[in-house]
Amino acid sequence: MDKTKSIFELFFYLKSYLWDICQAIMGRDTVNRFDRIVSILVQLQSKRIVKAQELADRFEVSLRTIYRDIRTLEASGVPIISEAGVGYSIMEGYRLPPVMFTREEAGSFVAAEKLMQKFVDKSLGSYHQSAMFKLKAVLRGSEKDWITALESQISVDPSQQLFNEDLPNALEILFESIAEKKQVYLRYHSMQSEQPSDRHIEPVGLFHENNFWYVLGYCHYRTDYRQFRTDRMLGIARTALSFTAEHGSLDEHLSKDHNVQKTKVRILVDKNIARFINGDRKHYGFISEKVRGNQVEMTFMTSNVEHGFPRWYLMFGDYAEIIEPEGLKHRVRAILEKTASKL
Secondary structure: OHHHHHHHHHHHHOHHHHHHHHHHHOOHHHHHHHHHHHHHHHHHOOOOOEOHHHHHHHHOOOHHHHHHHHHHHHHOOOOEEEEOOOEEEEOOOOOOOOOOOOHHHHHHHHHHHHHHHHHOOHHHHHHHHHHHHHHHHOOOHHHHHHHHHHHOOOOOOOOOOOOOOOOOOHHHHHHHHHHHOEEEEEEEOOOOOOOOEEEEEEEEEEEEEOOEEEEEEEEOOOOEEEEEEHHHEEEEEEEEEEOOOOOOOHHHHHHHHOOOOOEEEEEEEEHHHHOOOHHHHHHHOEEEEEEEOOEEEEEEEEOOOOOHHHHHHOOOHHHEEEEEOHHHHHHHHHHHHHHHHOO
16 A cells, blocks of 8 residues: 555645646547546545446546546555445545645635625634645645736625624534434524524525625524525524434525515616616526617526515616506506605
């Protein structure tokens, strides 16, 4: 094992040099396969079980190609364990030095670091900062200089407050809860209630949408699945209570939300204004558009024709017209009349 490890240490640290040789002598296809095999080895070390189809999808090759690459790694002395119908894993305790990062990969760390500083809570942000020091420590000198040149020139400023500043470890607790299947206590102030309430939830997953972080979980207070905005959490704490059921994946639950009854909406928007709302419209069920002279006809399927859609429409309503439904026209008119009465 020591001999094999020494061989692979040399193999990894000479990767850039071998790349140049392969490209010059054996052609692009050989270089691609060499790089893919190294990447497969790195991915095998990243989690306990890796499925062949997962590798095939990532590298856009056939399963047959993945099987061949795995055999190459095995022939090189990597102790790979394969289970039919399950996937591949590397023998416990076997680890190799990480492959050197490319300049482009190193540059992606800068964007990730800036996003982590602004889009996660203080606790996870500090963990990521520590991890970044370790990542930067293995970079070559030129990549370190490249990152240093970028770091002070990139800024991220979210338009909304994503977390309650009094809860610096909210995401950390939620991550633990999901991984360990333990309930979480929440002190939560929903938009529909004047007073906050105490909840025990079983978090299914977290997602970021419309500039906010949401937790989707089973709420014992409501005895149903609910979404909770992290900025509306007033208190959070770990508990020793286990989940009462298996909840499935986050994608399964979100796809169920997409099956709720929706209303077809068609609006006409001034062409000069339409391009400025392209980024937001997908959050309101945008389906298609047609150019009609100086206007753009947009079609939506929305589940929130009472609050979300009409209030978004009012942001550019003086440059737009509602074609259908009539109910949306009445709702927008009611909001405007109520606003005017308070002026």
